[in-house]
Amino acid sequence: MSAVLLDARIASEYIAHHLNHLSTAYQKKIIDFSIFNIDTIFWSIFTGIFGCLIMYIAANKATSDIPSRFQAFIEIIIEMIENQSKSIIHNSNNREFISPLALTIFIWITLMNSLDFIPVDLFSFIFKLFGLEKLFPYHHIVPTADLNGTLGISFGILILILYYSIKTKGFFGFIYEIFSVPFGIWLAPFNLLLNIIEFLAKTISLGMRLFGNMYAGELLFLLIALLGSISTVFGFIGHTIIGSIWTIFHILIVLLQAFIFMMLTLVYIGQAHERH
Numbered sequence: 383m384s385a386v387l388l389d390a391r392i393a394s395e396y397i398a399h400h401l402n403h404l405s406t407a408y409q410k411k412i413i414d415f416s417i418f419n420i421d422t423i424f425w426s427i428f429t430g431i432f433g434c435l436i437m438y439i440a441a442n443k444a445t446s447d448i449p450s451r452f453q454a455f456i457e458i459i460i461e462m463i464e465n466q467s468k469s470i471i472h473n474s475n476n477r478e479f480i481s482p483l484a485l486t487i488f489i490w491i492t493l494m495n496s497l498d499f500i501p502v503d504l505f506s507f508i509f510k511l512f513g514l515e516k517l518f519p520y521h522h523i524v525p526t527a528d529l530n531g532t533l534g535i536s537f538g539i540l541i542l543i544l545y546y547s548i549k550t551k552g553f554f555g556f557i558y559e560i561f562s563v564p565f566g567i568w569l570a571p572f573n574l575l576l577n578i579i580e581f582l583a584k585t586i587s588l589g590m591r592l593f594g595n596m597y598a599g600e601l602l603f604l605l606i607a608l609l610g611s612i613s614t615v616f617g618f619i620g621h622t623i624i625g626s627i628w629t630i631f632h633i634l635i636v637l638l639q640a641f642i643f644m645m646l647t648l649v650y651i652g653q654a655h656e657r658h
Contacts, residue, residue, distance in 0.1 A: 399520065402520040419530055426525040463484050464481055466484070473550075487535075492637060498524050527597045535592075544581075546654040550655050591639075591642070592643050
């Protein structure tokens with residue numbers, strides 16, 4: 383019985399360790415808003431730069447002759463997102479910014495989600511190999527499995543929603559709509575409350591949806607990694623076969639979550655163009 387409890391305790395410590403962030407909180411005695419998850423910031427910037435590099439290479443190698451497979455692949459993505467943008471955003475002038483924005487979001491989130499395919503113990507092994515485990519006691523590599531990261535992106539989308547609402551309707555038109563929709567100007571306080579709740583619900587649900595799916599996927603990878611520590615045939619089968627099956631399935635999740643986030647961004651910004 384004690385051995386089982388010990389194994390459970392070790393497993394829970396292993397999972398908790400891998401889900402902790404390299405944060406400035408370890409040098410503070412209290413939790414406040416000056417804490418930064420360094421690993422989330424680093425990998426978000428890294429994948430953003432890497433995504434820009436991919437598109438830069440694609441643009442430089444683009445040709446009007448027979449395209450390479452790489453160019454054809456990028457063109458398929460661009461055309462798909464452009465078609466979705468045209469079907470939702472009917473203002474062609476605004477679409478000149480919104481379509482590239484949607485493309486950026488899709489590629490960026492796909493790259494951040496794809497970091498989940500890196501072996502969970504790789505960086506712990508590298509840090510121990512170079513004697514850096516005290517400098518990097520924790521390292522959570524997937525930015526989209528951090529609620530701070532996903533909510534940060536969704537709050538950026540909220541700013542764009544408010545910007546296009548004001549740009550389309552004018553400042554006073556936007557204020558009038560906030561106080562008059564949906565029940566009429568005579569119920570202005572209720573309209574204001576409902577509209578604030580709607581904006582917050584869109585923002586929080588957008589970030590929570592992406593976080594929840596990626597966090598759950600990372601947790602499953604950790605549980606599968608624990609199976610590899612079992613020195614039995616079942617442990618080998620669980621670690622290799624089940625791990626391979628989940629990895630293949632997770633590819634769909636990675637792409638689907640990036641696509642959903644991109645589509646919801648287009649839908650919410652499209653709604654900001656509508657007049658009531």
